[in-house]
Amino acid sequence: MTIQEEDIPGHDAVIGVRELALGAAGASALRAAARIGVAEALGSRPRTAADLAGELGVDPEVLGRVLRALEQYGVFARTPEGYVHTPSSRLLREDDPRSLKFYVQWVTEPWTWELWPHLDAATRAGRGGFDERYGADFFTHLHRTWPESATVFDRAQTELSRLAADAVADALDLRGVGTLADVAGGRGYTLATLLERNPQLHGTLLDLPPVVAEADGRLRDGGPLASRARLVGGDCLEEIPVEADVYLFKNILEWADEKSVAALRNAARAGRGDSRFLVITNLIDGSPEIRFTTGTDLLFLLNSDGRKHTKETITKVVRDAGLRVVGMRPVNSYLHLLEAAP
Numbered sequence: 001m002t003i004q005e006e007d008i009p010g011h012d013a014v015i016g017v018r019e020l021a022l023g024a025a026g027a028s029a030l031r032a033a034a035r036i037g038v039a040e041a042l043g044s045r046p047r048t049a050a051d052l053a054g055e056l057g058v059d060p061e062v063l064g065r066v067l068r069a070l071e072q073y074g075v076f077a078r079t080p081e082g083y084v085h086t087p088s089s090r091l092l093r094e095d096d097p098r099s100l101k102f103y104v105q106w107v108t109e110p111w112t113w114e115l116w117p118h119l120d121a122a123t124r125a126g127r128g129g130f131d132e133r134y135g136a137d138f139f140t141h142l143h144r145t146w147p148e149s150a151t152v153f154d155r156a157q158t159e160l161s162r163l164a165a166d167a168v169a170d171a172l173d174l175r176g177v178g179t180l181a182d183v184a185g186g187r188g189y190t191l192a193t194l195l196e197r198n199p200q201l202h203g204t205l206l207d208l209p210p211v212v213a214e215a216d217g218r219l220r221d222g223g224p225l226a227s228r229a230r231l232v233g234g235d236c237l238e239e240i241p242v243e244a245d246v247y248l249f250k251n252i253l254e255w256a257d258e259k260s261v262a263a264l265r266n267a268a269r270a271g272r273g274d275s276r277f278l279v280i281t282n283l284i285d286g287s288p289e290i291r292f293t294t295g296t297d298l299l300f301l302l303n304s305d306g307r308k309h310t311k312e313t314i315t316k317v318v319r320d321a322g323l324r325v326v327g328m329r330p331v332n333s334y335l336h337l338l339e340a341a342p
Contacts, residue, residue: 024113029069030092031108034101038067038076039085039092046082099159106156107299109149111142115302128302138303143210154211157186160251165193167332168250168280174198181206181244183236183267184252188216188229191248195225202228204242209233240266247271250280256305257317264321268342277323279338280331285310289334314338 033039041047041055049064056063067083070076076089091100115130122128134141143150168190174180181204182191188205195203196218205215212233219229232242237259240247247267253260267277287293293308300306307313311328315338318325323340331337 024116025069026073027108029066030073030075030104032066033070033075033089034092034104036063038063039089039101040094042076042083042085042089044085046079046084048082051082098163101159102152102155103159106149106152107296109146109152111146111149111303112299115299118302119298122301128305130303130305150210154187154214157251158189158216161186161189161193164332164335165190167335169193169197171329171331171337172248172278174201174246177201177245179204179244180246180248181240181242181267181270182248182250183240183263185248185250186211187214188219188231190250191229192216192218192225195219195228202230204230204232204244206232206234206236206240206242208235236263236266238266240270243270243272244275246276246278248278248280251282253279253281253314253317254300254306254308257307257313257320259304260317261320264318264323264340268322271342273342275342276326277318277340279314279318279340280335281309281314281338282334283311283314283336284308286330286336287334293334 036056036058038052038056041052049067050060053060053063067076067078070089071078071083074086074088075092076083077086078084090096091098092104093099094101115128118129118133130138130141134145136144139150142153172194174194175198177198178200179202180191180194182188182194183206185191185205185207191203191205195201203219205212205219212231215231217223218225219231220226223229230242234241236252240263247270249263249267253263255263264277268275271277282289282293284290284293284297297308300308309317315325318338318340323342326339326341328336328338
């Protein structure tokens with residue numbers, strides 16, 4: 001009797017490890033499809049790889065191989081008439097309301113491929129070592145050396161905010177709150193949503209000057225929320241020059257712990273004795289999206305000595321900043337809300 005390979009004990013484990021080791025191939029194919037614009041070109045009718053390649057100006061044989069690889073992950077599907085969309089492939093369209101086109105590009109940018117091979121060294125050293133390797137902290141180096149990647153980052157953050165903004169607005173009880181500061185709030189999509197949902201609220205968007213300069217149009221002069229919005233360029237790690245009833249830190253306190261502590265301390269100095277401090281983040285413990293969270297945790301280690309928090313580590317950051325935890329609860333399937341006070 002011939003023993004088939006699949007009958008050998010542990011064969012499923014072999015398959016799993018081989019596929020995991022080649023995980024970069026799937027990520028690279030996803031990036032290629034997003035950057036080439038395959039999802040936009042595909043539209044609503046089946047199209048062959050050769051047809052798509054002709055429109056996109058790429059090699060038809062290689063595009064077919066990329067699509068074949070993505071098909072294995074449920075990104076695009078092949079029919080006798082050609083390739084068609086799946087729910088996953090539609091997320092690569094910029095016009096999809098749940099688009100992840102720029103998030104996909106952000107976590108597969110060229111700098112990420114430079115960093116991943118250093119994870120063993122980081123494991124030995126206990127830190128990512130980005131500053132020593134590149135001579136500057138990650139975001140300084142990003143804006144100086146990879147300015148186009150910084151733009152991708154801002155657009156990716158807007159995508160993620162768009163996905164979570166309604167859930168965040170539902171979770172935050174801002175009745176009676178007059179002023180809110182969105183600290184390191186990117187282009188302000190979340191802040192704009194909160195202002196729309198809370199007509200009594202006035203908000204300040206604080207982020208680096210180049211980021212604030214590209215703020216959500218609803219917040220800028222001439223926008224429908226401009227009269228209740230203030231745009232402040234600055235670095236929350238140095239100072240938060242805003243007094244507010246509520247300080248919001250959404251997916252921000254994920255730097256190295258000492259930086260997260262510094263940002264919270266700066267907010268505490270700027271605030272009053274009755275100010276509230278709201279931290280929204282996706283915690284590792286209790287997260288249904290554990291692969292996403294743990295993967296991001298390792299990437300943050302390598303680029304900024306940062307982390308995705310557990311309940312224990314985020315509580316320590318809050319306490320080290322001189323604040324106390326008032327409560328902690330889920331916002332949606334992957335985000336949690338922590339409230340702190342002086």
